[in-house]
Amino acid sequence: MRQPIIGIPCDVKRIGLLPFHTVAEKYVEAVSGGVGGVPLLIPALGSRSHVREILDTFDGILLTGSLSNIEPHHYGGAPSRPGSPHDPQRDATTLPLIDLLLQEGIPLLGICRGFQEINVALGGELFQHVHEEPGFADHREPETDDLDEMYGPAHAVHFTEGSLLRQWLGCDSIEVNSLHQQGIKRLAPRLEAEAVADDGLIEAYRVRDARTFSYAVQWHPEWKYHDNAISIAIFNAFGAACRERVAARAKT
Numbered sequence: 085m086r087q088p089i090i091g092i093p094c095d096v097k098r099i100g101l102l103p104f105h106t107v108a109e110k111y112v113e114a115v116s117g118g119v120g121g122v123p124l125l126i127p128a129l130g131s132r133s134h135v136r137e138i139l140d141t142f143d144g145i146l147l148t149g150s151l152s153n154i155e156p157h158h159y160g161g162a163p164s165r166p167g168s169p170h171d172p173q174r175d176a177t178t179l180p181l182i183d184l185l186l187q188e189g190i191p192l193l194g195i196c197r198g199f200q201e202i203n204v205a206l207g208g209e210l211f212q213h214v215h216e217e218p219g220f221a222d223h224r225e226p227e228t229d230d231l232d233e234m235y236g237p238a239h240a241v242h243f244t245e246g247s248l249l250r251q252w253l254g255c256d257s258i259e260v261n262s263l264h265q266q267g268i269k270r271l272a273p274r275l276e277a278e279a280v281a282d283d284g285l286i287e288a289y290r291v292r293d294a295r296t297f298s299y300a301v302q303w304h305p306e307w308k309y310h311d312n313a314i315s316i317a318i319f320n321a322f323g324a325a326c327r328e329r330v331a332a333r334a335k336t
């Protein structure tokens with residue numbers, strides 16, 4: 085049986101004078117080595133994204149993190165502060181795709197911005213500056229150029245009763261990294277919280293009515309995934325669901 089083909093929607097970033105469609109290498113490596121799939125980048129073409137062809141081509145989709153924020157008009161939020169980073173082409177590519185992936189039963193994993201995108205696409209809302217919200221901690225990344233420090237353990241997350249995380253790991257909590265300023269203000273109706281931080285911020289969820297693996301985390305499991313039991317568990321579950329789709333499609 086062939087390996088699953090896993091789509092990774094791109095960011096649009098300016099490099100020099102020109103815009104590029106890009107994905108950080110750590111996500112490509114995590115799909116290839118951790119999930120066990122063939123990573124293919126999906127350009128952020130927005131409404132020109134040929135969604136039908138995407139749904140027919142891919143056996144799974146990974147929505148990655150990004151420094152850019154989802155434009156707040158997608159979730160009824162207040163206008164962003166001047167200078168906030170946005171990526172409207174990525175928003176226009178991923179947000180319309182998410183419900184269609186769920187309808188088709190295509191496995192879906194969201195990481196950080198991807199975690200926020202699925203919540204927004206399914207009707208949830210975001211805090212734009214979690215650290216300014218009363219009672220919430222600062223979830224932003226540490227000010228360092230040392231990547232091991234930046235993506236190192238930052239805070240605990242506690243697994244909810246009946247969560248897949250608790251099943252996968254057989255424990256109640258883990259330490260995770262944290263590199264985000266936005267966070268879940270209101271969880272979309274179809275989502276079931278799987279883990280929360282000490283301040284109550286939701287850090288993982290699953291899609292309650294999904295036909296297959298449809299899961300997202302606010303932290304970064306792709307960072308040195310091979311050294312991290314929870315990363316391995318998440319990627320194994322995602323990879324197994326993608327392989328199941330390959331097998332099912334081979335019978336049609």
Ligand SMILES: N[C@@H](CCC(=O)NCCCC(=O)O)C(=O)O
Pocket residue numbers: 108148149150151152153154195196197198263264265266267304
């Ligand atoms: N901009 C959003 C999402 C933050 C996020 O995805 N950070 C990771 C960026 C770099 C990487 O992909 O590792 C927010 O601030 O909440």
